[in-house]
Amino acid sequence: MFKKECKCILLSLSLGVILTNVQGQANGNWQAPKDAIATRWTKMVNPSNVLPEYPRPQLVRNNWTNLNGLWEYAVTQQSVGTPDNFSGNILVPYPFESALSGVKKRLQPDQWLWYKRSFTKPVLKPGERLLLHFGAVDFEAVVFINDKELGSHKGGYQHFSIDVTDALTTGKNNLVVRVWDPTDKGPNPHGKQVLNPEGIMYTPSSGIWQTVWLEVVPQVFVQSLKITPDVDKHQVRVDFAVNKDGKSPDLFAAGSPAATTGLSDYTVELNVKKGTTVVTSVKQPLEKSAYITLQNARLWSPDDPFLYDLQVKLWKGGKLVDEVTSYFGMRKVDIQKDKQGVDRIFLNNQYTYNLGTLDQGFWPDGLYTAPTDAALKFDIEAAKAMGFNTIRKHIKIEPDRWYYYADKLGMLVWQDMVNPGNDAPAGHSQFEQENKENVAQLYNHPSIVTWVLFNEKWGQYDQERLTNWFKAQDPTRLINGHSGEMLYVNDQLRSPSPNAWVAADMTDVHSYPFPRNAPAEPGKARVLGEFGGIGVPVEGHLWSDLQAGWGYDGVVSPSVMQQQYKQMADSLKVLERLGLSASIYTQPFDVESEQNGIITYDRAIIKLPVATIRSINAQVWPATKNFLLATKGFSASVADTVSKSYAVRLKEYQQGKKDSAFLRALTVLADAQKDPAMVEKLAAEHISQMKNPLSEVNLKFIMRFTNTTRDPGFAVLYKNVQKVNEILGKDEAESKITAAIEKDEINPYLPTDGKPDWTSIEKRAITKYGDLGKEIVWQTKVFYAANHQDWDGFGLALRPWFEKYGSKRKWITSGTINALGWAAFENTTNRNTLEAALVLTSHGVQQEEQTNLLDTHANLLYKLGKKQEALHWEEKALTASNGDAEIQNNYEKMKRDEPTWPRVN
Known part of the structure; x- marks a missing residue:
């Protein structure tokens, strides 16, 4: 029997999840250890398909093989x-x-970690080469193919590649990688990894931690691109690194002598695209930098993160040698004076406050490595959903795909360098070598707007020289020479060095917990590189349940956190007016022993409603225009809905604990425990206590737990319809009010036998609820008639209700329209009813050309004798369905003038 569609609101109560055996543990006897905190993506990890996404979005070729999976x-x-x-x-x-x-074991500084697997040599055409790529290995990797050492790399965060072609044999080939990782006991930049984590340092991530893959390339191939946008000149410059015969690349810049490299007869073609449309093309000799003019270019920004696609073709004579695809964003960042003469951060020649958060990139199940690509993207979506437009990527270099998502979603990035491993010459040398690789590796990402050289004196040396080096390497970005050179903790100042921000583009102060401004210096923006750190531990979502909660100023409840966060935002508003250009809140996620994240370490629980955080942040700088589109993948339960156990909470309630936050949490838990009597009682008490029932968080609670006209939330909704809809969205108040009125004022008066007295029902509803009561009665008449197969009455009720009310309500979806229309088509020959149904479907197909609805609309037209119109719409339905057999059959019947409807008795 046809029934009206209902809108069901479901709450997922995400309690602490313990990592159990992951899907696919039988593969090679692999099994994830138990008793580890998990994320929602943990269970999606499958040894047969680990991180399958293409790892290098800015230089794409199709011929590649993923080597992720089980190794020995x-x-x-x-x-x-x-x-x-x-x-x-x-x-x-x-x-x-x-x-x-x-494995989940600790690697010691005096140990080697060995990896082993085999792969089959692919079929190579004459001259083709096979490259073995590593996203990152921490720290030193030595690579062997068939027992022959082919190459090595030092650096825990950089890509490296080895040409393995000449070492291959036909068929099976053995690959072995030897790793040395001294973590914090060697010369290597290691970030916040320490062998014995305590305080603000965390578990190491030794060995391979990014994708390993094979790539087939031609004998001469494009190894890398360097893309430099120039917004003011309306152009983008592209430089190329070309590799020949697996040797070191030849770097080309303007005026370099290609004749000496043996590549003077090569040309390069560049096609810039918007989607599939070619905007402009350039074809020229390889030895020169390519300059592409883009008049009226669409600029990249957090509000509009538009990316141009770039196709690069390498030609020799008339023969295509190599082809890669990439992308770029037209973006400019610099320091300019605002209208008041204050030095500010400008993006695309407009002052843009960098409202940021300090993201450390650690995961409870994967440490340095996100469990899935969706998880990697989630962290940026989360920051965007909370209203931040900037992420400071703290003491870690991420995989390329993280920056790709920052580019795509529209997130400004301050990229930290990974602090020197030690203060010895070897530590300095390694730090500088890795910085050089970091800049080259990340150069093309428009999202990165600032390089951060040092953090809080960790390994600081030669600051002026190194800051100037960064400027020379990359004049297109800002350089923060020392974030937190001036550090306050609870108003205690650590003594800064003289000339603290020498050569930098900004002065940067850290202040915990409450914000303060950095000193003013000519030509430099003033930024707050870190602040906040409000600690809120959430039981069931801790790295260790034996650890006490930690924050920079102790731990507090979510309600106190909200008060403090609001106070901090109020301070930022004042500081911004006084010249502050950026602020970085610590931090988006808990990390191991730290519970000072806005979201728990497992990404399950957000400690304040995301809309509340976004609203507070918007007081400092408005949320980006694209945040709704960019954050579809974000979801998290709110901390107040998490409880220890229902029995314990219920006992506390019975003993007199009835504060608002407690009642809210207990209501949700009672609902999860399917205790409707307690849900009704608790929800009523909580709503009655609300000081601000029209806040978004309170309205969502009211919507969830208002079911009758007697519930206290009903009066809130009914008296504030316009305000509720402004906050929650169109028709949200009416949808809940309608369900409650129908339940209390209409359904009790519907007889089990005979016809309802619609006149008296309507009179009573109008008396109590005016025109809304009338609408609800009219709507009920439609669905009542359909459910009772009163097709004449259905037709009489349908048209006036839909034309006056139903067509304007968002809960009357294409699915509902289709169901009503098809019910009429199948069950009646009453022309009035069929024409009324056609009014619905005509409206529906104008809003959305959904396949089933197109088919229903065509069939109604056909049954009403409008054959040509019917064929037109049935052709659309057939195209949309990709040749569905039933629609095809109906289409053929229409052409033969045969009925498409069942016989109606």
Whole structure:
């Protein structure tokens, strides 16, 4: 029997999840250790399909093979050569210490970690090469193919590649990688990884932690691109690195002598695209930088993160040698004076306050490695949903796809360098080498607007020289030479160095917990590089339940956090008027022992409603125009809905605990426990206590737990319809009011036998609720008639209701229209009813050409004798359905003048 569509609001109560065996543990005896905190993506990890996404979005070729998955591993002392026996399986590319690796052990500084797997040599055309790519290996990697050492790399965060072509044999080839990672005991930049984590330092991520993959390339190929936009000149410059025969790349810039490289007869073609449309093309000799003019270019910004696609073709004579695709954004960032003469951060020649958060990029199940690509994207979506337009990526370099999502979603990025491993010459040398690789690796991402050289004196040295080096390497971005050189904790100032921000583009102060301004210096923007750190531990979502909660000023409840966060935002508003150009809140997510994130470490619980955070942040700088579109993948339960156990909470209530936050949490828990009597009682008490029932968070509670006209939330909604809809969206108040009135004022008066007295029902509803009561009665008459197969009455009720009310209500969806229209088509020959149904479907197909609705509309037209119109719409339905057999059959019947409807008795 046809029934009216209902809108059901469901709450997912995400309690603490413990990592159990992940899907696919039988593959090679891999099994994720138990008793580790998990994320929502943990269960999606499958050894047969690990991080399958293309790892290098800015230089794409189609011919590649992913080597992620189960490898063998062994751990030996450094005095031992390649082991004869490998002790188990490890899931690459999750770090050795992580739960998702299947190992979860600590690697010591005097040990080597060995990886082993095999792969089949692909079929190579004459001259083609096979490259082995590593996204990142921490820290030193030595690569062997078939027992031959082919190359090595030092640096825990940078890509590296090895040409393995000449070492391959036909068929199976053995690949072995040896890793040394001293973590915080060597010269290597290691970020916040320490062997014995405590306080603000975390578990190491040793070994392979980004995608490993093979790529087939031609003999001469484009190895890398350097893309430099110039907004003021309306152009973009592209430089090329070309590799020949697997040798070191030849870097081309304007005026370089290609003749000496043996590539003077090569040309390069560049096509700039908007989607599939080519905007402009350039074809020229390879040795020169390419300059592409883009008049009236669409600029990249957090409000409009538009990216141009770039197709690069390498030609020799008339033969296409290589082809890659990339992208770029037209974006400019610099320091300019605003109208008041204050030095500010400008984006595309407009003052843009950088409202940011400090993202450390750690995961409870994967440590340095996000469990899935969707998880990697989620962190940026979360920041965007909370109203931030900036992320400071703290002491870590992420995989390319993280920056790709920052580019796509529209997020400004301050990119920290990873602090020097030690203060010895070896530590300095490694730090500078990695910085050089970092800049080259990340240069093309429009989202990155600031390089951060040092943080809070961690390994600081030669600051002026290194800051100027950064400016020379990349004059297109801002340089924050020292974030937190001036550091306040609870108003205690650590003594800064003389000339603290020498050569930098900004002065930067850290202040915990409450914000303050940085000193003013000519030509520099004033920024607050870190502040906040409000600690709110959430039981069931902690890295360790034995750890006490931690924040920079102790721990507080979510309600107190909201008060403090609002106070901090109020301070930022004042500081911004006084010249502050940026602020970075610590932090978006809890990390291990720290519970000072806005969201728990497992990304399950947000400690304040996301809309509340966004609203507070918007007082400092408006949320980006695209945040709704960019944050579809974000969801998290609110901390106040999480409880220890229902029995314990209920006992506390019975003993007199009845504060507002407690009642709210207990109401949700009672609902999850399917205790409707307590839900009704608790919800009524909580709503009656609300000081501001028209706040978004309170209205959502009211919407969830208002079911009858007697519930206290009903009066709130009924008396504030316009305000509720302004906050929650069109028709939200009416949808809940309608359901309650129908339940209390209409359904009790519908007889089990005979016809309802619609006149008296309507009179009573209008007396109590005016025109809204009338609408509800008219709507009920329509669905009552359909459910009772009163097709004559259905037709009489349908048209006046839909034309006056139904067509304007968002809950009358295309699915509802289709169901009503098809019910009329199948069950009656009453022309009035069929024409009334056609009014619905005509409206529906104008709003959305959904396949089933197109088919229903065509069939109604046909049954009413409008054959040509029917064929037109049935052709549309057939196209939309990709040749559905039933629609095809109806279409053929229409052409033969045969009925498409069942016989109606």
